[in-house]
Amino acid sequence: MNSVCLTGRLAADPEVIGSPGRTGAAMRLRFNDSRGRVNFVTVVAWGANARACLDRCRSERLMAVTGELRLDEWTGRDGQRRQEHRIFARQVDWLRRAAGETE
Numbered sequence: 177m178n179s180v181c182l183t184g185r186l187a188a189d190p191e192v193i194g195s196p197g198r199t200g201a202a203m204r205l206r207f208n209d210s211r212g213r214v215n216f217v218t219v220v221a222w223g224a225n226a227r228a229c230l231d232r233c234r235s236e237r238l239m240a241v242t243g244e245l246r247l248d249e250w251t252g253r254d255g256q257r258r259q260e261h262r263i264f265a266r267q268v269d270w271l272r273r274a275a276g277e278t279e
Contacts, residue, residue: 183239187204201220205218240271
């Protein structure tokens with residue numbers, strides 16, 4: 177079973193990803209670990225979740241994400257192999273709004 181649930185704040189506004197006919201959103205979620213250290217993870221959402229995130233999410237928005245943890249691998253423009261753990265969201269819940277944010 178591969179299931180991850182994280183609560184944190186968006187480090188920046190979501191970015192549009194995908195291809196024609198497939199809407200996606202990529203977001204950096206900032207959260208603290210049990211030692212109080214700040215961590216970041218990329219969250220990827222597709223379809224209705226992506227459209228909702230692009231419409232409603234802005235930097236500093238508190239949110240909870242449930243999804244699957246995956247290791248993405250690719251070759252960068254410089255020819256170097258890269259890896260990044262990402263959460264592919266199944267569910268996104270918006271929690272308290274950031275100060276001054278309107279719905």
